[in-house]
Amino acid sequence: MKKTCRRYMTEDISRFVDNELSQDRYYELAKHLHRCPDCSRLVDQYKTLSIKFNEHADHKNLKIDTAALKQNFVHATQSSQKRLSGNIYLKLASIAAILMISLFWFQGGIFRSTGPSAIVTSVDTEFSSVMIIETQKKRHTIIWFSET
Amino acid sequence: MNRFIKTILFFLSMACFFSHPALAKTKILTDVKVIHASTGSQYVDPGLKKIIPELKSVFKYTSYRLLKDQRLDQHFHQEGHVNLPGKRTLIIMPSDMAGKRIRYQINIEKNKRSVFQTQVLLKNNSSITIGGPQFNNGVLLFNISGSVE
Numbered sequence: 213m214k215k216t217c218r219r220y221m222t223e224d225i226s227r228f229v230d231n232e233l234s235q236d237r238y239y240e241l242a243k244h245l246h247r248c249p250d251c252s253r254l255v256d257q258y259k260t261l262s263i264k265f266n267e268h269a270d271h272k273n274l275k276i277d278t279a280a281l282k283q284n285f286v287h288a289t290q291s292s293q294k295r296l297s298g299n300i301y302l303k304l305a306s307i308a309a310i311l312m313i314s315l316f317w318f319q320g321g322i323f324r325s326t327g328p329s330a331i332v333t334s335v336d337t338e339f340s341s342v343m344i345i346e347t348q349k350k351r352h353t354i355i356w357f358s359e360t
Numbered sequence: 361m362n363r364f365i366k367t368i369l370f371f372l373s374m375a376c377f378f379s380h381p382a383l384a385k386t387k388i389l390t391d392v393k394v395i396h397a398s399t400g401s402q403y404v405d406p407g408l409k410k411i412i413p414e415l416k417s418v419f420k421y422t423s424y425r426l427l428k429d430q431r432l433d434q435h436f437h438q439e440g441h442v443n444l445p446g447k448r449t450l451i452i453m454p455s456d457m458a459g460k461r462i463r464y465q466i467n468i469e470k471n472k473r474s475v476f477q478t479q480v481l482l483k484n485n486s487s488i489t490i491g492g493p494q495f496n497n498g499v500l501l502f503n504i505s506g507s508v509e
Contacts, residue, residue: 330488352414
């Protein structure tokens with residue numbers, strides 16, 4: 213859409229057709245159109261284009277099946293609710309599994325606690341020679357005392 | 361849905377209850393093995409196969425004979441007596457739990473006189489060996505294992 217009139221830009225013409233100009237500017241351009249065939253032609257072209265576009269849009273709108281759309285919406289909502297309720301079961305099962313694993317973990321059911329087989333907290337003997345030994349491999353505790 | 365939640369809650373409560381020994385009726389199984397270790401001809405008692413590698417990693421004895429294997433079913437604060445060779449007696453008493461360990465009071469008497477006393481925290485399903493008393497050209501070892509039921 214080429215135009216030779218330099219007073220108004222094509223954007224101004226477009227906004228005029230769409231009735232988006234200020235009132236002063238609108239009347240000013242309307243006066244100009246009486247004198248300028250170039251801009252007037254462009255306005256006609258825009259108006260034709262706008263009419264055709266609106267007709268096409270209306271035609272497409274008429275083709276939309278609102279009943280089917282509503283049904284689809286209801287169906288989608290129900291599916292979403294089903295998925296959500298399924299997820300709740302999954303979440304509960306996951307929480308239960310985590311709790312069980314934690315319990316076994318803290319109770320040493322899965323992984324054995326580290327450390328020696330026995331911790332000697334006190335020794336009382338009349339013999340002076342007492343040794344506490346821990347084996348390297350299995351950390352077995354041995355208390356050795358000599359009677360001599 | 362309700363049934364599912366109830367099932368989960370049931371299993372969780374059971375797990376909590378039975379995983380804590382203090383909550384259940386606690387029974388302690390104590391096993392005392394009396395071993396004679398010496399430098400005689402090579403011999404390992406078949407009943408000692410589990411513990412022998414540990415003992416051999418520390419001691420240089422060549423013969424390990426099982427003289428006695430006594431099992432004691434105890435509750436906390438209940439004494440168990442094991443007669444030992446050489447007029448000795450082992451008195452053992454589980455007193456309480458410290459985490460996953462059993463607190464044992466162990467006393468060895470000779471001629472009814474206490475010669476050795478100790479307090480140990482024994483890991484559940486594990487054992488400790490106490491040794492040293494001379495006997496028949498060798499020494500006596502007492503392997504004490506404990507488990508909570």
